[in-house]
Each structure stands twice: as C-alpha cells, then as structure tokens.
Amino acid sequence: MLLKSMKIISVEGIVVSSTSFKESSKIINIFTKDMGIIGCMSKGCKSLKSKLRIPSEKFAYGVFHMYYKENGLSTLIDADIKDYFINIKSDILKISYLSYICELSISAFKESESQDIYPLMESAILKIEEGFNPKIITNILELQYLEYLGINLNLDNCVKCGSNKVVTISLSKGGYICANHRTNEPIVDEKVMKLLRLYYYVDISKISNLDIEENVSNEINHIIEEYYDEYSGINIKSKKMLKDLEV
Numbered sequence: 001m002l003l004k005s006m007k008i009i010s011v012e013g014i015v016v017s018s019t020s021f022k023e024s025s026k027i028i029n030i031f032t033k034d035m036g037i038i039g040c041m042s043k044g045c046k047s048l049k050s051k052l053r054i055p056s057e058k059f060a061y062g063v064f065h066m067y068y069k070e071n072g073l074s075t076l077i078d079a080d081i082k083d084y085f086i087n088i089k090s091d092i093l094k095i096s097y098l099s100y101i102c103e104l105s106i107s108a109f110k111e112s113e114s115q116d117i118y119p120l121m122e123s124a125i126l127k128i129e130e131g132f133n134p135k136i137i138t139n140i141l142e143l144q145y146l147e148y149l150g151i152n153l154n155l156d157n158c159v160k161c162g163s164n165k166v167v168t169i170s171l172s173k174g175g176y177i178c179a180n181h182r183t184n185e186p187i188v189d190e191k192v193m194k195l196l197r198l199y200y201y202v203d204i205s206k207i208s209n210l211d212i213e214e215n216v217s218n219e220i221n222h223i224i225e226e227y228y229d230e231y232s233g234i235n236i237k238s239k240k241m242l243k244d245l246e247v
C-alpha cells in the first residue's frame with residue numbers, strides 16, 4: 001500500500017528551507033514550479049560524499065528527483081542543479097535579498113496559490129545573479145506581487161475618476177490620483193510615477209538595462225516599503241536583516 005501511494009517524479013524548484021534531521025540527514029522544503037511546496041527527506045545528505053549534499057542546501061536550484069508522497073514527506077533521490085548562484089552567494093547583501101525574495105514568494109503563493117509566482121521569483125533571482133541591482137529587482141517583484149497578495153494598486157489612472165492626468169500616488173486610496181482628487185498627498189516626481197508603472201508591467205526575464213537614478217529608485221523603494229508595512233500584513237524576518245545591512 002505504501003509503495004502504491006509513492007511515485008517517482010522530477011520537479012524544478014528551489015530549496016527554501018533546510019533543517020537538520022538526526023545525525024546525517026535533512027528535511028528540506030522545495031518551492032516547485034508546478035507542485036507548490038514539497039517537503040522532502042534527504043537521507044544521509046550531510047555526508048561529504050553524498051550526492052544529495054549540495055541539492056539539500058538552502059537555495060539549491062534545479063530539477064529534483066524524488067519519491068513523491070502526496071500528503072507527507074517525499075524522499076529525495078537525486079537532483080540536477082541548474083545554477084549555483086555563485087555571484088549572489090559571494091555577497092551577504094545579495095544573499096539577504098535572496099532570502100527575502102524566497103520568503104515573500106512563499107507568502108504570495110500561500111495567499112494566491114497562483115502558478116505565476118514561481119516564474120516571477122525565478123526570473124528575479126536570475127537577474128540578481130546576472131548582476132542587476134538587487135534592490136530594484138526586488139522592488140519590481142514586490143510591485144508585481146501586489147495583486148497576488150490581494151492588495152493591488154491602480155497605477156494606470158486616477159483611482160477616483162479614471163483620468164490619466166495623474167499627479168501623485170495615494171497609498172490609502174489605492175493608486176494614482178489626479179489633481180482634482182488630490183487632498184493632502186504630496187506631489188510625487190513624474191519620473192517616479194513613470195517608473196513605478198514600468199516596474200509594475202515590465203517582464204522581469206527581459207530586463208537588459210536598469211539605468212535608474214539613485215534618488216528615484218530610493219523614493220520608489222520608500223513608497224513600496226511604506227505600502228507593504230501598512231497594508232500587506234506580512235512580517236518577513238529577512239526584511240529586517242536587509243534593512244540593517246542597507247544602512
């Protein structure tokens with residue numbers, strides 16, 4: 001009966017947590033492309049000789065082969081690593097962004113159960129590995145996750161009247177507003193407004209240039225941070241560490 005409920009599968013994913021189990025093993029959680037988050041026993045992976053050693057480390061990214069158990073712990077058999085994230089792993093700040101992105105992606109996935117999350121997360125991580133500014137890439141991802149977190153912003157036109165002559169953003173009103181519907185919100189720089197919309201719509205995997213003035217990207221970061229703090233209800237541990245490192 002036990003064997004009947006288990007089958008061998010191969011799934012692409014990234015290890016989002018890795019916990020020691022007994023002397024020599026680990027239990028890992030893999031955020032997969034097609035099957036949500038899978039818990040997996042990785043037997044004997046702490047041994048230096050084990051072929052499961054690297055695939056069982058946090059942030060291992062590749063195709064994982066396992067005995068899959070639908071409502072329980074699967075068993076890792078082997079894995080083909082797609083990318084070792086050598087660039088990210090050489091920089092503590094980038095590692096912190098990777099941690100945050102994984103945690104945030106899990107939140108967005110749990111909230112929406114959407115298959116869109118994994119490819120968004122994957123392309124963001126790969127862009128950071130390619131060398132693009134991790135703060136900007138993370139901001140783009142944060143904006144694109146809003147709809148999956150159920151807190152979307154309207155960045156197309158005035159949330160009150162639909163006019164496209166927008167002058168600022170109101171986080172409490174849920175998006176852009178025109179001069180007529182502005183009450184006490186400070187005017188936001190036109191460049192910031194344009195870029196926010198660009199961040200929201202850009203295909204992350206196709207980004208080839210991120211030449212953005214630092215004061216502009218910082219202001220965008222500030223707006224997104226404020227919105228997340230106020231409205232997302234998610235409290236991500238790695239975000240705090242990121243803030244400490246950024247100072």
Ligand SMILES: [Zn+2]
Pocket residue numbers: 158159160161162163177178179180181
């Ligand atoms: Zn209006």
